[in-house]
Amino acid sequence: MEAEATPTRRIRVLPPEVADKIAAGEVVERPASVVKELVENSLDAGSSLVEVELEDAGIGLIAVIDDGEGMSREDAPVAFGRHATSKVRTVDDLFRITTLGFRGEALASIAAVSTTTLITRRAGDLSGTRVVVRSGAIVEVCEAGAPAGTRIEIVDLLGNTPARRKFLKSAATEVGHVSELITRTALSFPHVTFRLRHGSRTLIDYAGVSDPVDRLAQVFTRERASAMLPFHGRSAAGSIRGWLSDSHVSFPSNRHIYTYVNGRFVRDKLVSHALVAGYSTLLMHGRYPGAAVFIEVPAEDVDVNVHPAKSEVRFRRGGAVHDLITQAVKERLRAQGAPREAAAPQVPTAADALLRQMALVDPAARRPVGPLRLVAADGRAWAGSGAAPMLPQRPSRAAGIEAWQRGEPHPGVPPSHGHGSAAEAAVGWGNAAPALAPMPAAQPAAAEATQPAAGFFARLRVIGQAFEGYLVCQNGDTLFLIDQHAAHERVTFERLRTAYAAGGVARQRLLMPVVVDVGARSAPLLAEKVAELENLGFELEPFGGSSIAVRAVPALLADSDPATLIRDLADDFSEVDRSRQLSAAAEAVLARLACHSAVRVGQTLGTEQIRALLTSMDHIDFAHNCPHGRPAYITLPRSDLERLFKRT
Ligand code: ADP
Ligand code: MG
Numbered sequence: 001m002e003a004e005a006t007p008t009r010r011i012r013v014l015p016p017e018v019a020d021k022i023a024a025g026e027v028v029e030r031p032a033s034v035v036k037e038l039v040e041n042s043l044d045a046g047s048s049l050v051e052v053e054l055e056d057a058g059i060g061l062i063a064v065i066d067d068g069e070g071m072s073r074e075d076a077p078v079a080f081g082r083h084a085t086s087k088v089r090t091v092d093d094l095f096r097i098t099t100l101g102f103r104g105e106a107l108a109s110i111a112a113v114s115t116t117t118l119i120t121r122r123a124g125d126l127s128g129t130r131v132v133v134r135s136g137a138i139v140e141v142c143e144a145g146a147p148a149g150t151r152i153e154i155v156d157l158l159g160n161t162p163a164r165r166k167f168l169k170s171a172a173t174e175v176g177h178v179s180e181l182i183t184r185t186a187l188s189f190p191h192v193t194f195r196l197r198h199g200s201r202t203l204i205d206y207a208g209v210s211d212p213v214d215r216l217a218q219v220f221t222r223e224r225a226s227a228m229l230p231f232h233g234r235s236a237a238g239s240i241r242g243w244l245s246d247s248h249v250s251f252p253s254n255r256h257i258y259t260y261v262n263g264r265f266v267r268d269k270l271v272s273h274a275l276v277a278g279y280s281t282l283l284m285h286g287r288y289p290g291a292a293v294f295i296e297v298p299a300e301d302v303d304v305n306v307h308p309a310k311s312e313v314r315f316r317r318g319g320a321v322h323d324l325i326t327q328a329v330k331e332r333l334r335a336q337g338a339p340r341e342a343a344a345p346q347v348p349t350a351a352d353a354l355l356r357q358m359a360l361v362d363p364a365a366r367r368p369v370g371p372l373r374l375v376a377a378d379g380r381a382w383a384g385s386g387a388a389p390m391l392p393q394r395p396s397r398a399a400g401i402e403a404w405q406r407g408e409p410h411p412g413v414p415p416s417h418g419h420g421s422a423a424e425a426a427v428g429w430g431n432a433a434p435a436l437a438p439m440p441a442a443q444p445a446a447a448e449a450t451q452p453a454a455g456f457f458a459r460l461r462v463i464g465q466a467f468e469g470y471l472v473c474q475n476g477d478t479l480f481l482i483d484q485h486a487a488h489e490r491v492t493f494e495r496l497r498t499a500y501a502a503g504g505v506a507r508q509r510l511l512m513p514v515v516v517d518v519g520a521r522s523a524p525l526l527a528e529k530v531a532e533l534e535n536l537g538f539e540l541e542p543f544g545g546s547s548i549a550v551r552a553v554p555a556l557l558a559d560s561d562p563a564t565l566i567r568d569l570a571d572d573f574s575e576v577d578r579s580r581q582l583s584a585a586a587e588a589v590l591a592r593l594a595c596h597s598a599v600r601v602g603q604t605l606g607t608e609q610i611r612a613l614l615t616s617m618d619h620i621d622f623a624h625n626c627p628h629g630r631p632a633y634i635t636l637p638r639s640d641l642e643r644l645f646k647r648t
Contacts, residue, residue, distance in 0.1 A: 005034035012384030028113050031157065032177035037106035038152055039185055042066035043192065045150065048208055051195045057171035059157055067149040070122040076129040077141050079118070082108040112136040114157045172543030176515040179203050183219055183512075184265045187292050190215035203512055216243055216292060220256070221511065224249070224290065233328025237320035238297035240328050245290040247282035247333055256290035261302055262311025263294070266313045271295065274322040278329025299319060432445040450539050455618025462610055469601030471610055473502060477638040484613065485601045486632040491616045495556055496537075500586055508558040513541070513549045516563045522570035523548055536589065538569070560597040568596050 023578065028034055035052055043052045045068025055061035058341030072080060082105060110116060111133040128146030132139050177200050182204050186194045190212045196204035206218045217225035227249070232241035245256075259271045271293070279289055303314040315321045460473035460480060471482040499505040517528060526533070527542035537554030548570075550562045557565060569589065606614070642648050 001390060008436065013571045019443055030177060031062055031174050032181050034058070034110055034154060034157065036177050036181050036185075037110065038064035038154075039182070041106065042068055042150065043185070043189060045069045047149065047192065049149075049195075052178065052197070054175065054178060054196070054198045057174040057198070058178065059171075059174075060155070062157065065149070065151045067147070070125070070148055071118075071120045071129070072122060072125070073129045073141075073143075076118060076120055076131050077138055080107050080111050080116075080131070080138065080547050091418065103230050108136075109156075110154060114159065117153045117155075118150065119144055119146045119152075121146040121148050121348055139479040143275035162466055164394045168547035170543055172515040172545070172547035172549055173517075175203070179512060180323040184258050187219055188260050188263055188265065188294065190646065205440040213243075218511075224496070228290070228292075229332055231328055231391060233331065235320065235324045235327070237317050237324045238295060238301070239292065240295045240324055242291060242293035242349065244293075244329060244332060247279060247289075249290060250287035251290060252287065254288040258292045260292075261313050262296055262299060264313075268313050270315065270318055270322055271325060274325035275329060277322075278326045279333060280330070282333060293325070293369060295321070295325065307494070332537075384435050392576075455615070457617040458611070459613040460614060462607075462614070465605055465610065465615045467601075470488050471605075471612070471613070479636040479638070479641070481634055481636065482614075482617075482633040483601070483631070484603070484605060485598050487617055488613055489595050489598035490632050491613070491619075492556055492598055493591055496554065496590040496594055497587065499537075499556075500535060500590060506555040507534075507537045507539060507552040509539070509552045510550060510562060513551045514551050514562045515543065515547050516566045517547050518567060518570040519546050524548075526566075526570055533569075536586065538566075554593070557593060557597045565593060565596065566598045568592055 017640060031054065033056070039050055042064060045066060047066035047068035049065075049067045051063075051065040053061065053063040053065070088585065107116070112135065115135070116133045118131040118133075119128055128144045129139050129141065130144035130146075180195055180197050182194050186192070186204075186206050191208045191210060193208040194204055194206045195202065206215065209215050213225060213230075216228065220228070224245070225243075228243040228245055230241075230243050233239065253274075254272055257272055257275065259266055259275070261267065261271070263269070275291060275293060276283065276288065284287065297315065298315075301316040303316075306451070323571075456475075460475050463472040463474055465484070466472050466481075469484055471480075471484055471487075473480040473482065496505055523542065523546045526540060526548055530540050530542065533540055537552070537557070538550070539552035541549040543549055548566060550566050553560070553562050553565055568593075571592075599609075599613075637647065
């Protein structure tokens with residue numbers, strides 16, 4: 001419509017302040033999106049150190065400090081202009097983006113809705129430059145002493161757009177987003193040191209490393225990282241490399257999947273679908289792997305500009321990229337030697353925790369054994385070992401299996417126990433094979449002999465594990481069927497209870513606090529009991545709203561998901577009368593936690609894990625019941641068995 005055709009013009013070009021604020025809305029969604037832009041600028045500037053400081057979850061202050069190339073006196077103020085960038089000069093460049101930032105909009109947008117102070121110096125310059133921008137207007141440019149690199153401070157973020165500020169979630173949520181952002185960025189820049197501080201607390205401190213596996217360990221824990229499978233693949237569509245959790249490890253959400261396209265973190269449906277598809281039936285429905293996956297495709301084949309703040313991409317050859325990912329994952333998992341069919345969801349961490357708790361293995365050692373091999377009645381091993389794949393098989397164990405498969409009694413089974421080899425036992429029981437996993441590699445008798453005064457359970461002769469849930473053991477003329485979950489639960493419960501009675505449960509600090517939304521009802525209940533909960537081994541910090549930051553968990557439960565632990569705790573508290581002292585409820589709470597962390601039925605246990613469990617059963621005042629009142633084991637005397645077979 002022509003402007004002149006109506007008496008009042010209704011269409012106007014927005015004044016620049018308004019336009020700026022709209023544009024800012026795209027970049028400045030929340031503190032984490034500001035941090036993202038600033039950190040990306042630091043990385044584009046070739047920094048090897050990136051530090052982020054927050055006050056008040058970023059609303060008070062966001063500071064990003066780097067040791068990158070810095071800016072000259074001329075460039076520093078120009079950086080705040082809209083479409084000011086040193087990274088794109090021509091339209092063609094747009095399709096060959098190799099840096100993280102390229103729109104030339106970030107600084108302008110951020111400065112439009114805050115007070116921004118930039119202090120920067122190039123290594124070769126004698127002095128640095130300080131630029132202050134308030135609500136988009138440059139108010140100061142002057143000389144300033146500064147270390148080489150750049151420091152940008154944002155205060156009063158969104159102070160001039162109160163409507164948007166209202167939308168910010170709780171502080172905990174905002175800090176969580178920042179810390180997640182830094183973690184995912186850190187995975188793709190292992191050589192860079194990243195630090196995140198919130199107030200006086202250091203939330204992230206990843207020293208730069210030369211081996212990406214070390215960064216993986218910083219993020220996923222050393223233990224998980226060392227069990228991840230490195231993989232790579234290539235096709236006409238591009239190339240892929242990274243690390244996958246083996247199929248025995250799975251998570252209830254895709255939170256532990258980090259995917260990158262050309263170095264840029266993406267959260268893309270196609271990519272994650274392809275990844276999960278690579279696991280096919282190895283994962284139960286609704287379970288996800290952990291992974292760090294780096295995909296490289298020709299820059300012109302991917303549009304990273306779908307949304308400035310979001311991490312979506314658009315592939316020109318989506319189908320081919322999907323195939324590339326799925327194939328590479330499939331192949332790697334096939335090499336893992338995993339069983340074809342989905343095993344019950346196995347969470348080896350609980351079993352690992354068990355091993356550590358019992359201190360039968362050096363805590364520095366990796367997972368010493370994976371799940372036992374299941375052996376069919378004809379003696380063929382049919383399920384691969386899920387042992388930590390990057391570690392060599394223990395020779396003794398492999399040799400033992402072979403000997404066993406040849407029908408020889410295993411050297412680990414002391415001959416004095418006499419009732420035939422494990423093989424015979426398996427075959428004897430094994431009409432419905434593979435129900436029973438024999439024990440090919442029990443600790444050699446000599447090793448056992450060196451352990452002082454083995455107790456009753458430790459001395460049981462282990463025949464195997466049945467139905468991935470029951471330990472079958474023998475003592476003289478009695479068979480013991482032990483419910484592995486109930487037994488471990490009882491052990492954990494007793495340990496927690498003893499520690500609690502003795503004045504406090506040992507705590508394990510988390511590498512990074514985990515912020516858990518426990519619901520508006522439970523959060524204040526937990527908040528009231530923070531001090532008392534320290535005796536239970538928890539270090540919590542209420543964040544207001546419905547969130548609680550978990551800083552430490554009971555050491556015995558260190559391998560459980562802290563979020564689940566806290567939710568369990570919160571559940572207990574919403575049931576417990578709030579006027580009551582925690583001590584009155586402590587037993588119930590500990591029982592619940594113990595149950596949560598115990599090894600599950602459906603989890604294959606390795607020899608050493610079984611041994612550890614049995615040994616630990618000797619160290620507690622073992623009443624027959626797990627805290628929920630179910631029996632932990634039952635016995636079957638030989639005479640009963642013979643009666644069943646009508647031998648007597
Ligand atoms: P873009 O990153 O898309 O180019 P920005 O608005 O984020 O746009 O930054 C504008 C310019 O300011 C960049 O192109 C770069 O030249 C300069 N710049 C921003 N941050 C830094 C930094 N930390 N170190 C050096 N130069 C920087
Ligand atoms: Mg940028």
